[in-house]
Amino acid sequence: MFNDPYINFHTHHPSGSPDVLEIENLNFGQQSGGKTPFYSAGLHPWFLAGIDLPEAESWLRRHLASSHCLALGEAGLDKLTTAPQALQSAAFQRCIRLAAETGKPLVIHCVRAFNEVLQLLEKAPAKPVSIFHGFDKHPQTAAMLLDAGCFLSFGAALFRANSPAADTLRQMPADRFFLETDDKDLNISTVYERAAEIRGVDTENIRRQVAQNFRNLPGVGVSLLGL
Numbered sequence: 001m002f003n004d005p006y007i008n009f010h011t012h013h014p015s016g017s018p019d020v021l022e023i024e025n026l027n028f029g030q031q032s033g034g035k036t037p038f039y040s041a042g043l044h045p046w047f048l049a050g051i052d053l054p055e056a057e058s059w060l061r062r063h064l065a066s067s068h069c070l071a072l073g074e075a076g077l078d079k080l081t082t083a084p085q086a087l088q089s090a091a092f093q094r095c096i097r098l099a100a101e102t103g104k105p106l107v108i109h110c111v112r113a114f115n116e117v118l119q120l121l122e123k124a125p126a127k128p129v130s131i132f133h134g135f136d137k138h139p140q141t142a143a144m145l146l147d148a149g150c151f152l153s154f155g156a157a158l159f160r161a162n163s164p165a166a167d168t169l170r171q172m173p174a175d176r177f178f179l180e181t182d183d184k185d186l187n188i189s190t191v192y193e194r195a196a197e198i199r200g201v202d203t204e205n206i207r208r209q210v211a212q213n214f215r216n217l218p219g220v221g222v223s224l225l226g227l
Ligand SMILES: [Zn+2]
Pocket: 010, 012, 025, 074, 182, 183
């Protein structure tokens, strides 16, 4: 237990460091940079222009068949991007269905659309385990998502003085969060140190907790990860 790795739940730039278990995010058509064996594959709402959804779904299915593809994502809804909402919704609904069908966790990108995302999750025939990544909202929004059974993943917002992310992380249940660097130039160990400071525990405690949360996440093949 003492040697739990740092888990970087969502990154676009893996470090390749041996003491970090990193999940490299691949958007549709992207290939891994080869620094980490583990990844997620998704349809990011920023990159949907001109997309052929059946082709994107085949790409996703190919990846989800791999045991090294630990999650579907990122995928979701973004009110501030140019892709039409109907297209975003159609792509996201495919992702929800595929994640539920394959039993893989769904990593969600959500900007100003928390109610809509929850509605799509609730109306799906089967609801996948869902993690809202890059979380930077107030405890009230977090409570709504936690009540719906979702997880939250935190990164750069924990360092921003004007973000409520630190308040949310301080107050939330220990068994429902992850940590990440996303597309930022951050060292994951720094994010763990910040999380430890916020929750008033030591970094080792955060490492144990996040590793435990990861082990308990349905759909993650822990035997493969050596956790
Ligand atoms: Zn991302």
